[in-house]
Amino acid sequence: MNKQHNRFEKRKNHKQRPASKRPAFAPRDSNSQVSQSKLSSPRIAEQLQTGDRITVEVKKIGINGEGVGYYERKAVFIPGALPGELVQAQVEKALPNYIQAKLLSHKRTSAERVTPPCPVYEACGGCSMQHTRYEEQLRAKENVVRDAFSRYTKLTDLPLRPIIGMNDPWAYRNKAQMQVGFHQGAVQTGLYAPGSHQLVDLSGCPVQHPDINALIQRVKEWLKAYQVSIYQERKRKGLLRNLVVRIAYTTGEMQLTFVTSEAHFPQAKSLVAAIRREFPKVVGIAQNINPKKTSIIFGDQTTLLWGKETLQEKLGDLKYELSPRAFFQLNPAQTLHLYRAAEEAAQLTGTEEVLDLYCGTGTISLWLARSAKKVTGIELVKEAIEDAKANARLNHIDNAVFITGKAEEWLPSQVAKGYKPDVIVVDPPRTGCDDALLKAIIQAKPKRMVYVSCNPSTLAKDCAVLLKNGFQLEWLQPVDMFPQTAHVECLILMVRK
Incomplete structure (x- = not known):
């Protein structure tokens, strides 16, 4: 897959279910039962509005990891729901061909449901199936x-x-591309919550290699200690935009790249010295300059601050030299x-x-x-x-x-x-x-x-x-x-x- 994933990573033509499989429907902000005659009306689904509550039996997992059920022959997509569950959901969008809904509560829970180990799982959106037993994911x-x-x-x-x-579906990612922010006196690194520009801090992400997590955590502390200016996207002010860390699984070598909005980086020498003292596995530290108003991580210019320009990784008996912007699985x-x-x-x-x-x-x-x-x-x-x-x-x-x-x-x-x-x-x-x-x-x-x-x-x-x-x-x-x-x-x- 020769593409970068900005998230830890379209619904199309979902199969329809016969009308006999209709779930119950309750009006917005009401728990009262609806008469069977009203349920049988083919116009019920068309009349749904944002905020209405529906009860849906989930049939399968969709292409984006959401639960898929059916309401009046329309597919209903419910993030966080699992096959076999009977759930109450709130309509977020009712379109001619499908319904998007938010999971509110369970009337029946799947045996495949597990507690996500990540404390910010739901807010982050980088993973969509941590609530699912791994065998069921497969x-x-x-x-x-x-x-x-x-x-x-x-x-x-x-x-x-x-x-x-x-065998172990955790700590497998060899690269982290983290947005940098500042909130309530602390430096944050993470991803934007889905559909927003609200940064979710990812400390100790369970799908990242633990050495990546450790390095990012210490760099965050040094950024605050050395008073590095953090980029503010809306104001287009500040210096540091992103941290990009890569690790080679076969050699253990690590590579760190600071993505900045301009070339002038006054704290670079102090940061490099601190990283070298505490993280001997880091073999190269670079600065990439991206002055553009864009969601793309890297700019066109990369400068080596210290160490090697590349780190070496292996697949089988083949060797690969990876520069900071090079793609690798x-x-x-x-x-x-x-x-x-x-x-x-x-x-x-x-x-x-x-x-x-x-x-x-x-x-x-x-x-x-x-x-x-x-x-x-x-x-x-x-x-x-x-x-x-x-x-x-x-x-x-x-x-x-x-x-x-x-x-x-x-x-x-x-x-x-x-x-x-x-x-x-x-x-x-x-x-x-x-x-x-x-x-x-x-x-x-x-x-x-x-x-x-x-x-x-x-x-x-x-x-x-x-x-x-x-x-x-x-x-x-x-x-x-x-x-x-x-x-x-x-x-x-x-x-x-």
């Missing part, structure tokens, strides 16, 4: 994939493999499972030409290059291509070529010239592949296509197009890259008929 994610393919491909016998979960342990599945799907013998579209920093390209004749990686971001080339040199891989370009334009132009790779790998954004790219893939007629996606809906829709144009689906492999969230990564293998 089942729910499998079902999300199954539902998406049922909806868009109409396959009756889906070759879905069991999802690959984690956030869960290395699960990334190994994903790349091994890609290797299995590619079925390389050493004679194949592989095309890796949306290759990012070339992590999949380099993984496959060892068993291929040649790998060509295409990526729009120039800096990512430079990282890919550097990592190819680091690993002495000379059969991988990386090209800066837009996949949707590059492949059609090459296919028009007769280019026909043996294997195509795609790892597109959440929006999936556009029509021009799918058309070019169909025209290229690769023997095998490996599609990696973080969005089951767009994956299934693109798969449906390929199924109609000479491909067949061999198998699907979900991987739980982000436990405690609703995100699910899925890899599929398609072959030419």
Whole structure:
């Protein structure tokens, strides 16, 4: 998944339920019962308003981790609700095709419900499934994939493999990107609450590596002690905007980046000295300058304050040098499972030409290059291509070529010239592949296509197009890259008929 997640990470065409499954309805601010004749009216759901209360039986988990039930044949999305629960919810938005509601209370509770270990779980919004037993999280994610393919491909016998979960689904994230704020005399670092600019302080986040948590906590104390000016987004005043910390799981090396609104950073030397004294695992400290009014973390200019420009990480026997802005998968342990599945799907013998579209920093390209004749990686971001080339040199891989370009334009132009790779790998954004790219893939007629996606809906829709144009689906492999969230990564293998 070659994309950054600003959160620890669309509802579409949800199945309808028959009218006989109608839940009870109570008017706004009232606990009185409604007559059965009124319940039977097909206009009841249309008359719902913000603040009305409804009782809903939850049927499944939705693509964003919310509970999904049905009221008068409309899907009702209730964050925090679990399948099998009977809940009272308050309508927050009643739209023609669905209802959004807030969980108020339980009339029946699921046995899969657990107490979230994070004290700010509900306020943060970074995780959406900590209230769910992990085994149920995995089942729910499998079902999300199954539902998406049922909806868009109409396959009756889906070759879905069991999802690959984690033995320990905590402390897996190797990178934290924290907004910095100041509240009631204390420096805060965390994420904005969903739908707001209210900063939620994340001290000791249970899905982050504990060394990251420890470093951030001490840096917060030093920021206050050295009176570092904290950026105020609304006023566009102040210096420090973000802290970005990365750790290499295999080497233990750490990297810290201060994101500031301007170059002048008077406390930088004092902060660097304090960090070096207490955290010998930190091998590089950088300053990134972002003066723009934007929600994007990094600016264009990065300056090394002390130490090494990169830290080294490994996946299997491959080494990667990571600069502060370089993309790298956030869960290395699960990334190994994903790349091994890609290797299995590619079925390389050493004679194949592989095309890796949306290759990012070339992590999949380099993984496959060892068993291929040649790998060509295409990526729009120039800096990512430079990282890919550097990592190819680091690993002495000379059969991988990386090209800066837009996949949707590059492949059609090459296919028009007769280019026909043996294997195509795609790892597109959440929006999936556009029509021009799918058309070019169909025209290229690769023997095998490996599609990696973080969005089951767009994956299934693109798969449906390929199924109609000479491909067949061999198998699907979900991987739980982000436990405690609703995100699910899925890899599929398609072959030419």
